[in-house]
Amino acid sequence: MDTFNFQLPDDPSPDMLATAQLGGAVSQLAAAVESLHQQHLQLRRIVEQAHSTGASRTGMRELPWPLRWRNLNRPAAAQTWAWLIDWVGWFVDRYHLTEEIPACWPQHPPLVDELTALAAAWHSCYDDNAHPDGPLLWHERLTRARDRLREWDDYNRCRNGTHSARPRDLTWADGWHASAIEAANNDLTGRTEPVASEQP
Structure with a gap:
């Protein structure tokens, strides 16, 4: 025109x-x-x-991305929660995992991270462009994940609809971060500076 x-x-x-x-x-x-x-x-x-x-x-809902819970803002976290709750509900029912994954799993960050990893890997291995042995590899990793889930459940004992918070005597002391920084600085003091040719 x-x-x-x-x-x-x-x-x-x-x-x-x-x-x-x-x-x-x-x-x-x-x-x-x-x-x-x-x-x-x-x-x-x-x-x-x-x-x-x-x-x-x-x-199911599509895989949201990125999945770094630490960095998600409110809208991204809301989308990821909806996706994860949907997938975990299917996953527990499909594989009969009510004895291994407590219903209060959203209240336990380690379980949230473990299940997020399993869900992301599941979506990836069943993608149209995935390698044919992807589902088999996912099931092999699921076996190892179930061992971790059992160990975690033995530690927390969230069973039969009851929720147990993390024991307070198993948390680090308040000053751990400052102690870690001090140890790192002590280590750095004894290290040599790179020569000019080694610098990026």
């Missing part, structure tokens, strides 16, 4: 020439923006179609 399509006189003034050039540039920019808009709409349709296909294939 060329909205500045007009004939210049034989001897145009500099202002008229500049206006004509500007008009041509605006027309090119408008055409480029329209092309980008159409590409965006097409990409959006593709993503929405892929998302709906994935949801119907697994029957």
